[in-house]
Amino acid sequence: MIGKLDPDVLARVLARTGAPNDAVQTGATYGEDAAAIDLGDAILVVSSDPISLASESAGTLAVPIAANDVAASGADPEFLTNVLFLPSDDPALLKTLTTQLDEAATAIGATIVGGHTEYLPELSRPTLSITCFGRTDRFIPTGGAAPGDTIILTKGAAIEGTAILASDFESTLLDRGVEPEIIERAQTFVDEISVLPESRLLRSVATAMHDPTEGGVRAGLCEMAAASAVDLHISREQIRIRDETKQICDAMAVDPLSIFGSGALLAAVPSESADAALTSLQTNGIDATSIGTARSPTDDETGAVVLDRTRITDPGKDELYPLWE
Structure with missing residues (x-):
């Protein structure tokens, strides 16, 4: 495994902290x-x-x-x-x-x-x-999202995963019909892994921020929901998936929401600050979209992701790992 x-x-493991x-x-x-x-x-x-x-x-x-x-x-x-x-x-x-x-x-x-x-x-x-x-002087946790907050995603899903696939599985992708130009562009995604610029822009207003790494955007949202004890109602169609990512993930039969997601930043911001936050990001050349909202949990559970109409509590396993087995 x-x-x-x-x-x-x-x-x-976390119960033993010295x-x-x-x-x-x-x-x-x-x-x-x-x-x-x-x-x-x-x-x-x-x-x-x-x-x-x-x-x-x-x-x-x-x-x-x-x-x-x-x-x-x-x-x-x-x-x-x-x-x-x-x-x-x-x-x-x-x-x-x-x-x-x-x-x-x-x-x-x-x-x-x-x-x-x-x-x-x-x-x-x-x-x-x-x-x-x-x-x-102001620590921003993953678990700070509150009901009513807007959930923002920068850049898009699977930026890191796309770069890894394009580099480590280039010959496989070519064999499966992905054009060389697509692979070359995808390999440059490695230059977009840092989220420092958008973090700096959002840190004054965000209630929670999270870097989705292993398991991608799906796992990152599950972690934010659980840590914040809120339901995150997310629209899949609002999550940006670049054309290079779509073609490469289709060729490798993996879900772009469930592979390494570094390069994107998940942020919860108060709804009244969301438009200004998105404008600030766009003005500074950082693509970002509102992908959903935080709400009080519908039951006694600690929080979940409601992706379209599907309630998700399990972050799942990153779908890239089996490719190396």
Whole structure:
């Protein structure tokens, strides 16, 4: 089995958090991808993320994927640590990955301050785990959405997943009839993974923000709904799916709402601020749409996604994983 633990199993992991500390404002809990630690004069935001399957662009993707959780929490990513496991002592691979990491960190103004690197021959591809740190005076949780809020999605679904498919499965896509120009454009989606620009624009008004990664937009919405204890009523047709994404996902028989979604930002904003927020994003060249609203749960459950008329509580498994098995 590959992928995240299911929520019930994860709950057992999250129940064991070591010594209590009053400085922890937000700690380990389902749906929250970043911790908030009160430093007195600022809130330290910390988040970690691994990457193991995107072999062609692992270093390029790893940095913004980790940094996005910090950005979505209202902080600018400042510092990074990198744990890198290599399947062999191939100097070309090491140079490629470290160059990608350096360039990606420089692009968002973050500094790599340490980590660990070693060889692990049992691996078939490199594995990275990045921890990102940033400071803010207003932490924005995943679980802050309130009834009446408008749910905004930036850029579209499956941006990261599209880039991975176009890079790692290029020959398969060509064999299945996808035009080379479509694949080439999709490969450039890797340049859009960071959500720092839109996070900066929305952080003053958002009640909740979330970076949908593994499991895509569907999983991200389920996590926001559960963490906020609200129902998110979402219209599928309002979720932007780019033509490149549609063609590539159709060719690989995967749902664009259920594959890696980094590059998009989910944000809940008060309804009276939604139009201004969307205008601000569009003015700054960031495509964004209102995809639904938050409402009080219809029963005693902790919250769910109502996609069109289907109630969803299970985030599901990312549909890319079986492609590597």
